[in-house]
Amino acid sequence: xxxxxxxxxxxxxxxxxxxxxxxxxxxxxxxxxxxxxxxxxxxxxxxxxxxxxxxxxxxxxxxxxxxxxxxxxxxxxxxxxxxxxxxxxxxxxxxxxxxxxxxxxxxxxxxxxxxxxxxxxxxxxxxxxxxxxxxxxxxxxxxxxxxxxxxxxxxxxxxxxxxxxxxxxxxxxxxxxxxxxxxxxxxxxxxxxxxxxxxxxxxxxxxxxxxxxxxxxxxxxxxxxxxxxxxxxxxxxxxxxxxxxxxxxxxxxxxxxxxxxxxxxxxxxxxxxxxxxxxxxxxxxxxxxxxxxxxxxxxxxxxxxxxxxxxxxxxxxxxxxxxxxxxxxxxxxxxxxxxxxxxxxxxx
Numbered sequence: 562x563x564x565x566x567x568x569x570x571x572x573x574x575x576x577x578x579x580x581x582x583x584x585x586x587x588x589x590x591x592x593x594x595x596x597x598x599x600x601x602x603x604x605x606x607x608x609x610x611x612x613x614x615x616x617x618x619x620x621x622x623x624x625x626x627x628x629x630x631x632x633x634x635x636x637x638x639x640x641x642x643x644x645x646x647x648x649x650x651x652x653x654x655x656x657x658x659x660x661x662x663x664x665x666x667x668x669x670x671x672x673x674x675x676x677x678x679x680x681x682x683x684x685x686x687x688x689x690x691x692x693x694x695x696x697x698x699x700x701x702x703x704x705x706x707x708x709x710x711x712x713x714x715x716x717x718x719x720x721x722x723x724x725x726x727x728x729x730x731x732x733x734x735x736x737x738x739x740x741x742x743x744x745x746x747x748x749x750x751x752x753x754x755x756x757x758x759x760x761x762x763x764x765x766x767x768x769x770x771x772x773x774x775x776x777x778x779x780x781x782x783x784x785x786x787x788x789x790x791x792x793x794x795x796x797x798x799x800x801x802x803x804x805x806x807x808x809x810x811x812x813x814x815x816x817x818x819x820x821x822x823x824x825x826x827x828x829x830x831x832x833x834x835x836x837x838x839x840x841x842x843x844x845x846x847x848x849x850x851x852x853x854x855x856x857x858x859x860x861x862x863x864x865x866x867x868x869x870x871x872x873x874x875x876x877x878x879x880x881x882x883x884x885x886x887x888x889x890x891x892x893x894x895x896x897x898x899x900x901x902x903x904x905x906x907x908x909x
Contacts, residue, residue, distance in 0.1 A: 565711065565838075567815060569815050569838060570816060570817035572607060573605070576608070577605055580611050580895065584602065587898040588899050588901055596866065596891075597890065601891045601894070605895075606843075608727065615728055615885075615888045615892040615893075616664075617666075618663065618664075619668065620878050621667075622649055622668070622670070622731075622733065623670050623714070623717075623734070623802035624671050625710075625738075627741055628694040628695035628701065628737075629741065632695065633768075636764050636765075636768060637763075639692075639737070641736050645734050646674065646678060646684060647681060649683070649734070650682050656878045659883050662882075663882060665885055668720070669681075669683055670684070670713060670717055671687060672688065672801040673689050673690050673692050673710075673801035673802070674688065675692050687805075689710060693801055696779050697779040700797050701796065701799055701800065702799055702801065710804035710805045711807065711808035713801075714809030714811075714812065715808045715809065718809045718816060718818065719812060719816070728819045729813040729819070729821070730821045731806040731823065733802050733823075733827060733878070734877060735801075735802050739758075739762075739853070742828075742829035742830075743855065744757075744798040745795070745799060745803070745829045746859055747780060748785045748794050749787055749829075749832045749862075750787070750832070752855075754780065756858070757855040760853075783798065785797060791833060791836045806826075807831070807833050810822075811834050811837060814838070819844065819846060820845050822865070822881065823876070823879070824874065824875075825876075827881075828851075832862060842863045842865070845865065847867045849869035851874050869883065
């Protein structure tokens with residue numbers, strides 16, 4: 562697993578400075594495009610280009626099941642994970658629609674549905690096991706399973722880079738995965754469960770209280786804290802798709818890709834990945850703030866400023882697929898606006 566701690570692609574200070582200088586020459590008052598200017602400048606540093614590119618994006622949806630579902634923490638049955646993978650394959654899910662709208666390539670990776678699936682168009686079969694174990698009873702993942710899931714994410718990022726993608730988006734599908742994400746965040750941020758656990762796919766008040774009780778007991782069982790070894794935290798509480806996303810984020814940053822993070826579950830993966838690679842947050846852009854109430858606290862921990870706030874909580878990578886257009890437009894403005902000199906416009 563030595564690749565996990567290999568250096569990230571260096572941020573290019575010269576490209577950042579050149580992009581900053583270019584912003585000052587464009588026909589607008591300085592700072593008048595707000596975060597769009599910051600996006601272009603940060604992307605320039607990641608890509609090492611004065612004029613960054615956003616014409617090729619790769620969306621990868623990682624799917625896996627969760628043993629914690631045995632404790633009744635989800636409003637939906639576990640069979641939905643596999644059913645949604647089939648829906649992704651047919652192009653019928655929200656992330657499929659939004660990826661098509663943005664011209665982004667879409668790939669689905671089955672990391673661990675409960676049952677093996679038939680061959681499906683557009684779905685990579687990387688199934689490691691029949692989901693994670695119930696982490697209220699013991700570790701969610703074995704060490705070999707965690708290593709394999711991280712490798713699945715690594716390979717997905719490498720496929721994206723090989724296809725020329727400049728932006729990497731991860732989505733997720735896994736009934737019960739808000740429980741795993743909340744547990745990870747509780748440990749990594751040293752927060753009580755009641756602050757991090759949300760309604761997920763639509764739990765009522767009684768269901769939410771039951772979920773909080775299950776997670777509190779699970780955390781007592783594992784006795785982890787923020788200073789615990791990151792691999793131990795993910796092995797105890799993680800999911801196969803969450804681990805794959807974390808591995809993909811790290812590898813994408815090593816390859817110099819811009820990483821666009823979606824919502825609550827993918828941000829939990831980013832929190833863990835940033836614990837492994839503390840400079841990772843410099844490569845992360847955050848698509849939106851989820852309607853899951855604890856997402857704001859997770860974003861703050863990563864110095865993340867969400868691009869959108871639309872009360873979305875679907876997952877799948879849908880918020881990030883929607884926000885791709887913001888990155889694309891930021892780069893287009895940076896590249897194609899006239900300068901004061903070329904337009905013959907008087908400067909301040």
